[in-house]
Amino acid sequence: MSAIHLLPLGGARAELAAALAGGLAAAFGTAVEERRWEVDLESFFDAERGQYNSTSILVHLKRHYAPAARADVRVLALLPFDLFIPILTYVFGEAEVGGSVAVVSYCRLAPERYGLPADDALLAERLLKEAVHELGHVASLIHCAEQSCVMHASSYVEDIDLKGPAFCSVCAAELEHRS
């Protein structure tokens, strides 16, 4: 990939987006451009569940944003809202495996959601791990059995805290091979 376009949507916090851009640039060794994109997110809102449909957001990104970007650009939408895919109760993010777009939310990553004191540093760290994880899927990587690898599957925030922000040697080699 030649660049990552980071799209903060739905009023995502600017300082979190800025920190994420820096982290992604270091993780992938590529330029990260923060872009503004106007989109009506309400059409992706499921009133019954009180959540946003991440699959529909991905499809929308793919149809309406990606064609305008260069072919070797990868797109990551950043949201403050809770996301779901229809069969599951929630997801932290979703990606087009082997494609060009991904979406990540920090709604469930904030410590205060679990009755703990706010900790922005921890929130930024978790967000970076999940964003790298989803962009790893975009680069065709699958879940990794290595506990410390960022591609290790995480369903709970505790799982995210247990893994590191970097790819293990196997995933790093696979990423290198695919790029």
Place this chain on the structure above:
Amino acid sequence: MNKGEIGILVVDDEMIVRESLSKWFREDGFRVDSAENAAVALRKLQAAQWNLMLVDIKMPGMDGIELLQRVRQTNREVIVIIITAFATVDTAVKALKEGAFDYITKPIDPDYLDHMVDKALQQQLLLRENQKLKDTVSELAGPGEIVGESPEIRKVMDLVRTVAPTDTTVMIRGESGTGKELVARAIHAGSPRKYFPIVTVNCGAMTESLLESELFGHERGAFTGAQYRRKGKVELADGGTLFLDEIGNIDMKTQMDLLRVIETKQFTRVGGTEVIRSDFRVICATNRDLEAAVREGTFREDLYYRLNVFTVDLPPLRGRRGDIAKLAHHFLEKFSRQMNKRVSGFSPEAMLALKAHDWPGNVRELENAIERAMVVAEGEVIDKAHLPLHTVATPVRDGKRLEDIEQRHIEQVLRENGWNVSRSAAILDIDRVTLYHKIEKFGLKRTQ
């Protein structure tokens, strides 16, 4: 097991559910496919191997429970997890009663889903390992495996019962495939040595030096490639039974070594000086005419008398045709279990063909024929067409293949030399063990 080797089939009429779950499992590295209804699922289940199925309970046409019932009729291994929109005690109980591993309610908690799938696959692995162990144990079991009720086999079983509790050396004689090793195991299982191992040595399958090292072991550096000290089969049989299969095929030097160890129960490893003691009982087997070999001078007379203390003669299968049906059903059940197939019997034509066949390869040939028939059989009954009898019944003799010419030539040389194997082997410029293998392979027999 590599996750890519594990197959998950998602069955749901809603496309979004199929796509979401498929994507979820693909990200985990599983092999995933989906089906929009029960009919498609059954076709896919037949076409490929699946470890786990996630099945929506509510689908138009055949619902999830009915699909589960159909799956269980033919496949006892695949794990089925039922997906329901609203879990009620009734549906849950019904699904579990029909053989589902568990049920899960929509929308699914991602962590719960991952744990349930992990747990299910773990259980499947344990069940498979358990089945493998059971099969191994049952194959190693003694007298229970000797199948048949004919007077001929009853006589064999009587002899086994008589000789087993003693410590007498036993010689089992019979054509290839008659079950000589099974009888050896039955004798061992009925002896006071049953809590110690029965160690088998296939004497016909090895060269002189290999057999020596196999029997007596070797010290480190005894020969090129001997990087470690290795215990031989004689040493490993200490306390138990040493089963020497194809005893008629061993060379003169090993015959002498063997005679010494049988008489003294002492030996040294190849390349070693330490005298090792081993307390073992000897059971041997052969399909050769040992008396003729003694007359020809290719088998030591003293070893012959040392081994031929108590003889059990195994009849060829054509000599106990009354057991063919029972044996055929025994193998059918065995492979039915192993292959997870619901084949329950034979058509009358198939059974007639089985009983009429000559079985030159004996019980082993029958077992192989049933295994092959089980592979190709699609219904619940094995038909005559499924049996490979036409290919194995008559050896090809008039063909133009190199193998046919070799067979005819070997037969001619043996005939010209009065079936003197050593002389024939010298003329053919091959060693005796190779010639014995060829005789066995082509099913050559001495005719008057």
